[in-house]
Amino acid sequence: MPxxxxxxxxxxGILPVLKNQKITQVVVRDVRLRWPVSPDFAGQLTGQKILDVQRRAKYLLIRLERGTVIWHLGMSGSLRVLPAGTPPxxxxxxxxxxxxxxxxxxxxPRRFGCALWTGDDPAQHELxxxxxxxxxxxxxxxAYLAARAKGRSVAIKQFIMNAEIVVGVGNIYASEALFRAGIRPKxxxxxxxxxELERLVEAIKSVLGEAIKVGGTTLRDYVNANGSPGYFRQKLYVYExxxxPCRRCSTPVRQIVQGNRSTYYCPQCQQ
DNA sequence: ATGGGCACCTGGCTGC
DNA sequence: TGCAGCCAGGTGCCCA
Structure with a gap:
C-alpha cells in the first residue's frame, strides 16, 4: 500500500509526537509479521528516548538513544498516534x-510489514x-539512470520499481510517472x-513531490498518523x-500486466 | 548478473 | 445467501 x-x-506526522519522548511500554500482540518480531523487541525499546524519525526508501527509521527501529508498512500497514489506553x-x-x-x-491486516530493532548502523543493515x-x-x-539502464532489457516500468535502482516508486507512481514522461511502460x-530519461526523472520527482504535498494516495485503507486519508487519488492520470478517458487526450486508458502487477497507460500520450 | 515468477496474508468485490 | 475466484499500494527468494 504505502x-x-x-x-x-x-x-x-509521527515525528513531532515521538521526538524526545520516552518509551514507557511496548505491547506486541502478534509477532507474525514479515519477519517475526524479536522476543527482545519490547525490552530493547522500553525506557529509551526517541531522538528522531528518519526515512530511507519505504523504511521508517526510529532513532533511539541506543539503536534504531527499522519499520516497514508492507502493503497494508499504518502507524497512527492515539491516546494511551485506546482499546486495540x-x-x-x-x-x-x-x-x-x-x-x-x-x-x-496482511502482515507484510516488519518491525526490527538493530543496535548497529541501520544503513549497514542487510535490508x-x-x-x-x-x-x-x-x-x-x-545520468545516473542512463548508466544503470545501459544494456538492460527489463521493461522500464519494472526498472523504475526496482529498489536497487531507485527507491520508493511503487505500482501507483510508476504508472503515473511514465504517463507524465510520455513513455510506454513495456x-x-x-x-x-x-x-526521455530526463523527462522520466523529472516526472518521478514531480509526482512524488506533489503526492507528498497532499498527504499521499488513499485507494482503500491508507491513513496517516492522524487517521486521515491522502488526497492524491484525485490527481491520478491513469492508475485504476x-x-x-485519458485526462489529456480522451483515449481510453489501457490496463496490462507486468510482473504480476497491473500497469495503466494511455496508448496515445505514451509512445 | 539478469529477468521472471512465486510466495507471504487478509479482506473486499464480482459473478455464479 | 453463499461461496469460489480474483485482485490489492511490497519485496525477498528461487529458478532458468
Whole structure:
C-alpha cells in the first residue's frame, strides 16, 4: 500500500509526537509479521528516548538513544498516534507507549510489514545496504539512470520499481510517472533515449513531490498518523482508470500486466 | 548478473 | 445467501 509519499507523510506526522519522548511500554500482540518480531523487541525499546524519525526508501527509521527501529508498512500497514489506553482493534499488532500519554499503534491486516530493532548502523543493515538512489535527492538524475539502464532489457516500468535502482516508486507512481514522461511502460530500459530519461526523472520527482504535498494516495485503507486519508487519488492520470478517458487526450486508458502487477497507460500520450 | 515468477496474508468485490 | 475466484499500494527468494 504505502509508497514513498505515504511513508513520508507518516514520518512527518509521527515525528513531532515521538521526538524526545520516552518509551514507557511496548505491547506486541502478534509477532507474525514479515519477519517475526524479536522476543527482545519490547525490552530493547522500553525506557529509551526517541531522538528522531528518519526515512530511507519505504523504511521508517526510529532513532533511539541506543539503536534504531527499522519499520516497514508492507502493503497494508499504518502507524497512527492515539491516546494511551485506546482499546486495540483487529490487526493492531504493536503499540509503543510514550511518556506523554500517547501511543504509536501499528495496524497491518496482511502482515507484510516488519518491525526490527538493530543496535548497529541501520544503513549497514542487510535490508537497506543495497538500496538505490533516493528519488528526491540530487544524485538521482538522468545520468545516473542512463548508466544503470545501459544494456538492460527489463521493461522500464519494472526498472523504475526496482529498489536497487531507485527507491520508493511503487505500482501507483510508476504508472503515473511514465504517463507524465510520455513513455510506454513495456519499452526496454536500455533503449530509452536520453531526453526521455530526463523527462522520466523529472516526472518521478514531480509526482512524488506533489503526492507528498497532499498527504499521499488513499485507494482503500491508507491513513496517516492522524487517521486521515491522502488526497492524491484525485490527481491520478491513469492508475485504476482502465477504460476511462485519458485526462489529456480522451483515449481510453489501457490496463496490462507486468510482473504480476497491473500497469495503466494511455496508448496515445505514451509512445 | 539478469529477468521472471512465486510466495507471504487478509479482506473486499464480482459473478455464479 | 453463499461461496469460489480474483485482485490489492511490497519485496525477498528461487529458478532458468
Amino acid at each position: 509508497e514513498l509519499p505515504e511513508v513520508e507523510t507518516t514520518r512527518r 482493534q483487529l490487526h493492531d499488532h504493536i503499540d509503543v507507549v510514550l511518556g506523554s500519554g500517547r501511543l504509536l499503534r501499528f495496524n497491518d 537497506i545496504a543495497h538500496l538505490g538512489s533516493e528519488p528526491l535527492s540530487n544524485e538521482f538524475d538522468a 519499452r526496454m530500459a536500455g533503449r530509452i533515449k536520453r531526453d 482508470r482502465a477504460g476511462e
